[in-house]
Amino acid sequence: MSSSVIEAESVLAVDIGSVFTRALLFDVVEERYRMIAATQVSSTIGAPFFDISESIFQALTRLEEITGRRLMEEAHLLLPTQEDGSGVDRFVLTFSAGQPLRVVAMGLLEDVSLASARKVLESTYCQIVEQISLNDRRKPEAQIDAILRARPDLVLIAGGTDQGATRSMAKLVDLLALALQLMPAENRPEVLYAGNSAITKQVSDRLEPYMRPHTVPNLRPDIDLENLIPAQEALSEIVYQRRSHQIGGLQSYSMISAITPQPSLRAFGRMIQFLEKITNAPQGVLGIDLGSATTGIAMARGGTLTMQALPIGTGFGLAKALEQNPLESITRWLPMHASDETVRDYLWHRTLYPTTVPTSLEYQAIEQAMLRQILAQVATRVAPDEGMYGFEPILVSGYALTQATSPAQSLLALLDGLQPIGVTTFILDPYGLLTALGAIAPLNPTLVVQVLESNALVNLGTVIAPLSPAQYGTPILKVRYELESGETSSVEVRQGMLVPLPIPNGQRARLHLQPLRPLRLSPTGKDTARSFKVTGGLLGAVIDARGRPITLPTDSARRRDLLKRWMATLGG
Known part of the structure; x- marks a missing residue:
């Protein structure tokens, strides 16, 4: 066992958001670091508590229930680990809550x-x-x-x-x-x-x-x-110094934190930069953290990290998003009819009560439509001119996306909103793992590497999105794929189609692409025949030949029918 494993056998990471407080527990299992448990509770930064201590207590109580491990004594975190195995060795804290x-x-x-x-x-x-x-x-x-x-x-x-x-x-x-x-x-x-x-x-x-x-x-x-x-x-x-005077309880928890509490986006960006280094991806790595009040973007390419905190989000930040986007840019993504008044009222209600759970399919669809428009704003910031060419991978966290009712909903929202070009793997971070690991990285790099090697992140699938000037319905690409078992299959892709490739989750497959018409998968020029390996995700792999930008029918009935067919194609 390496010395770094011995030095810090368990770590508790807590992230304070404006709506949710997350807690993640890491420890050694069979000489490998693993995420033992994760939980999420409502933040208590606002009324009636105005103090983060209560939400941290609730999160730790839930972790104790999940793991059967005692983490507190008289409502205080036990540091370091006790002889009976209770407590943790180190504690780290990140935050995104508070006014900018x-x-x-x-x-x-x-x-x-x-x-x-x-x-x-x-x-x-x-x-x-x-x-x-x-x-x-x-x-x-x-x-x-x-x-x-x-x-x-x-x-x-x-x-x-x-x-x-x-x-x-x-x-x-x-x-x-x-x-x-x-x-x-x-x-x-x-x-x-x-x-x-x-x-x-x-x-x-x-x-x-x-x-x-x-x-x-x-x-x-x-x-x-x-x-x-x-x-x-x-x-x-x-930012921390200012927040420590604004957020009740932050100063007291900073006294037991192994490092100075840091903004969540800073920790998130550190992990995106780390992933770009270890994957050596020439296309770059993109991370998107969809928060209630703020959407964080971290882009690492060529060794350079760029971070942006957009003042739009899926809860409190909806107010700013609604100011920046005309209502029709949202309603065009609805697969059923809903009046403008209904859409507007529901979204403004969400700005006041961001923890609201949609109580109908209509409200759920409104949230998914708004999510697409927020992602479209992210894409505009990341690639304002040339389009979203093949980041590999794109990692996404945030309750609004990771808690969608199905993987198909999540992937289709990402494809419709970001509209990537080229070859991209979409990875979901359902537990806020990247932010936690980014805070832990300066203390224990071994933990970071070993947890990333586990299955805590969710591979949605690899998407191949070619650009072609061909007319709708024209054959543009022939795809043949070989599974590890030796089984092969092929499919012809027509312009305007969304084509799933049933590659089993976790299995490797080799894809062979044969263009039938001029098309482009990279910004450098036209692509010829090529082959490469992919790992199947929850949705295998997907060919998205709908063109960029995606054009929706002007007729509302045809548009809603098309949106439903796309979802059905992915199994949603």
């Missing part, structure tokens, strides 16, 4: 330093409420008034390459110092300086009479080079 930080971004150039600053701020739970740059034509006093009106929790200053512009940066800092001087001490924001390193000491000296700024290496040490990671790490710490 209000941020003022200050920089020199809108499309350079401020663009880098936005990437940093989008990587966690922040809302940019004001921007100030050299191009800002407002007078200094108007800019100061804007900062005061914004009531920021944080001011991020970026700009100037290393050893580059100093005078312009110093003017921005002086402007901020004047604004801080006018604020009551208790209302002054945190300041994160990530600009020209040549004036870091000057920045500290200028601002320290009012507050102690956080300084990190320059976001843009060179005009063509970005260095976002130090600022992202500092921002995660600032």
Whole structure:
């Protein structure tokens, strides 16, 4: 047994969301780390408790019932593991609950330093409420008034390459110092300086009479080079510090956490980056975490991790999603008739009561339609121009998707919403495992690797989505597949079809693709005959030849009939 297994035999991971609190227990079974149990309870961050301690207590109580293992004594977590096997060795905490930080971004150039600053701020739970740059034509006093009106929790200053512009940066800092001087001490924001390193000491000296700024290496040490990671790490710490004063019980649990509690998206993104490294996937790995208030996106490609926290979600975040999407973009995905008033009323009701369970097939369909539109917004953020080409794999977590009534519902929602192109494997994370492992990774990499090798993640299936200009119904592709048993089969795929391949779950198969018409599976150009291996998921493998973007009939009856047929094709 490796030394890392001996050092930390059991770990408890808790994630605090705005609607749910999740708890996952990991331990060694037959000299291998495994997820022993997982549970989910309603969060108590809001009324009537306003304290996370109650939901953590409920989650641990449920884990005790599931495992028969005593984890608490007098309502307190037992640390470390006791001689009788009760308790756990380590505890980690992540969080996504709470209001986003209000941020003022200050920089020199809108499309350079401020663009880098936005990437940093989008990587966690922040809302940019004001921007100030050299191009800002407002007078200094108007800019100061804007900062005061914004009531920021944080001011991020970026700009100037290393050893580059100093005078312009110093003017921005002086402007901020004047604004801080006018604020009551208790209302002054945190300041994160990530600009020209040549004036870091000057920045500290200028601002320290009012507050102690956080300084990190320059976001843009060179005009063509970005260095976002130090600022992202500092921002995660600032978010935690702010949350610890806003969320009851967070400070007390941070005292027993093996590492400083961190934003859930930060931990989730760490795992997506890790998966990209170990799979060495040239297409990149995409992770989507569908939360109630926020949808997190983590994309790792070529060794670079990009994270975005979209202020839309499947519960509280529906309000923002409804503002951004016309109602017809949602109702077009309904397989039955529902009036606009019914759809609108139900979705607004969900923003007030995000734990509501749909009580009819109609309400369930409305939720699935809204989910597709949220996923479409994710796709627009990930690939605004060239389309969603073959990430391998795409990993998705979030109650709204992982708790769908059938795997077919989950996969079809992903295909309709994201509309990927090329070859993509869809993996569901029903327990929030990736966020937990991302928090544990700095402590125990062995646990992370061994749990990933288990069956805790769910393979929905591999999807092959070719692009072809052929007319509807035209044969475009011949697919032959060979199972491990030696059994072979083939199918002809026509444009507009959704074709399942019955590859047993967990079994390997070799696919041979023979184009019958010009088509494309990658952004590099036209594809010729090719073969590759896939592992069957819950739905085997699927050929999605419906084209991109998916075009739905304008006639409502035909459209609803088509949606039903697609679901029936996948076995839903």
